[in-house]
Amino acid sequence: MKMKVLKRDIRSVNIRMVRLGLCFIIAITALCGVSVHATSYSVSSASEIADLSERLLAGDTVIMRSGTWIDQEIIFEGMGEEGKPIVLLVEESNGVVLSGTSTLRIAGEYLEVNGLRFENGYSSSGAVVEFRNGSSELASHSRLTNCTIVSYNPTDKDMDYKWVSVYGAYNRVDHCSFSGKEHSGTTLVVWLNDTPNYTQIDHNYFGSRPDLGYNGGETIRIGTSSNSMKESRAMVEFNLFEECDGEIEIISNKSCFNTYRYNTFRDCAGCLTLRHGNDCLVYGNFFFGNEKSSGGVRIIGERHQVYNNYFEGLKGDDYRSAICLMNGVPDSPLNRYFQVQDAVVIFNTIVGCKMPLMVGAGKDAEKSLAPVNCTFANNVIDKTSGSNHVVIEDASAQITWLGNVVNADEEEEELSDGFLLADPHLEYTEGMWRPASSSPLIDAAQGEFPLLTEDIDGQSRSEKKDIGCDEYMESEILISPLEKNEVGPYAYQEEPVLGIFNKAYQMKDMVKWVVDRRSICFSVNEASFLPINYSLYDVSGRIVNSGKITNLTTHIGIEDRNKILLARFVSKKQYYQSYKLLINNGMF
Structure with a gap:
């Protein structure tokens, strides 16, 4: 049985822009600047x-x-x-x-x-x-x-x-x-x-x-x-x-x-x-x-x-x-x-x-x-x-047919090699038809498709992939069909946009950070900025970590440093700071 998690404000990051931003960040390894x-x-x-x-x-x-x-x-x-x-x-x-x-x-x-x-x-x-x-x-x-x-x-x-x-x-x-x-x-x-x-x-x-x-x-x-x-x-x-x-x-x-x-x-x-x-x-x-x-x-x-x-x-x-x-x-x-x-x-x-x-x-x-x-x-x-x-x-x-499963009888229609005529044993759960535990789809995919590493839910596919869009597993669902309240103006924005843009000043050096293999250390430039709310986003724009910085030095753990691409900091609605960053082998 899959578990659905509440989707937050998914702010997708254009991959090309991230790469360009990375070049900028590397050029300023010592994060410095003046208040604007x-x-x-x-x-x-x-x-x-x-x-x-x-x-x-x-x-x-x-x-x-x-x-x-x-x-x-x-x-x-x-x-x-x-x-x-x-x-x-x-x-x-x-x-x-x-x-x-x-x-x-x-x-x-x-x-x-x-x-x-x-x-x-x-x-x-x-x-x-x-x-x-x-x-x-x-x-x-x-x-x-x-x-x-x-x-x-x-x-x-x-x-x-x-x-x-x-x-x-x-x-x-x-x-x-x-x-x-x-x-x-x-x-x-x-x-x-x-x-x-x-x-x-x-x-x-x-x-x-x-x-x-x-x-x-x-x-x-x-x-x-x-x-x-x-x-x-x-x-x-x-x-x-x-x-x-x-x-x-x-x-x-x-x-x-x-x-x-x-x-x-x-x-x-x-x-x-x-x-x-x-x-x-x-x-x-x-x-x-x-x-x-x-x-x-x-x-x-x-x-x-x-x-x-x-x-x-x-x-x-x-x-x-x-x-x-x-x-x-x-x-x-x-x-x-x-x-x-x-x-x-x-x-x-x-x-x-x-x-x-x-x-x-x-x-x-x-x-x-x-x-x-x-x-x-x-x-x-x-x-x-x-x-x-x-x-x-x-x-x-000219079609190569391989590893497809169709719920049909032979007398209903003729299908070429590359089709298994069988009941796929789908059950309706979490808003769509998914493989049941008895499904012949599980671990049955044929052919080598090494670049296909995730399923429709955003979950990692196993080495032996399942047939269809959904990999059978019991981990949390990261991506699911959208509802109207999840898109459009101000969706998942907890504070009025005005609170950031008409009062906040951009601060280049409000927060600095050092990355090691398992954590990020935030260092706040002045105590007057505290507390600071932070958000870290992955490559698809999903928030992977967020919280509040209340001390001049704060350590947070990270499970996969390769996923973090964007950090944003907001201080008491008066100051904000944004940098694109790519964490890879301890460098950003």
Whole structure:
């Protein structure tokens, strides 16, 4: 029996940014510096924000007074620094409502917009929020957090504009809520340039979006057809999608080297679609159809990897199958269908779905190229509600079948070698169907997959891996399907955001630390800073240790020093300090 633990505020850290931060830390092995006293400005209009653009310095805060801001075109520009962003913040949580034709433009470096709410209006020009001001002034290392856009619709549903357009690089959209979009245009788009953008999209709530009736109703799109062969390297994780029915593509991947992990999809009549581009990872996601015509993952292109995902109750078929490998077009133009090549689909669990697997979907005179050199291994299919467990639309497909378990009889359908027809003995516990102690899935995986070291719960897999997304064990569950209270504005934030950003000063040398093999020793510079609350985060952004420093010298034990990447300290809501750090062989 697995044990579920309460998920805390999971602040995912972009791996690339961590590595860059490490270089900075090594360069300042003697942590030194002086106090930085930032300035706070109080404003009540977009024009007042614009007037400050020449005066804002790294670490400054602009506080928007509470009230309804009507027809405000906010341009937030500035040049912050790492660890000292310039912050645009509301006076109190949910206290500022932007309506009418209000919009937001973010341009510069290390900027943060925190706590805005858009409703009772629409955008008359461009996206509601853009990480740029014009075509040349883009944002980088900037963040949109704790913001809400709800039913910000024009009267004409065919009017096309996005709600959030992300330009530039190393930007983050997190803990936001988007729901009620009824008009044409993707909810959130990441636009590509010639270099990877490393955009982070995490802990957001994507709520109801009715069927648009035609193409253009995606919830997230990363890239476009024309630049789909470029690298994006975006990370989409820990988001909740509910009733996102805008079109068949809930997420439309149109670029390369993106990662989609730990997201939860509930009651969405669509799929996570790898529409264009190559080399994407899809793992650790939860798909719940709840009898709706929902799909799972649709694969197009080369070298995609789909593993450790859970699919339950999806009633879609063909293109909306739980897992769909499409046929391709010879010499495909960028806007059509590239052949599926070298796809790896392994260790997934598919329960109660109408069409668990479709291979060669869309085969016709144009889409004549079947998937080739693909692997379908160690997946489990159970309680299928449709007539077939595996549908091969194009018999010329080249698939390596290995170690899959399907709950079917031989007379029901013919399956090739690589399938065991047996009851997998799944039991419903902790929100999903998992192997019982009697399950033939346990320790039965075939083939060598050394890089797959964890299961969907974030638990380490044993040397002899179990078939399906879940490894049978009795340890604590680290990752589980998301609920609405775990994402969106202020989720798991115990204190008002204002308490940190409008009163706190960045202190570079408030706390120093020394690392040995089993512990970290914190050394506080001055007794006046005490007490200090600290939090340590791992590579996925989960808090691995937190507490209070009450003495000038404090030792804390650590179980695995290799996991700690980020430390944050807050002193009596007056001072704060953040450093990225990587502990490896005693060095940081």
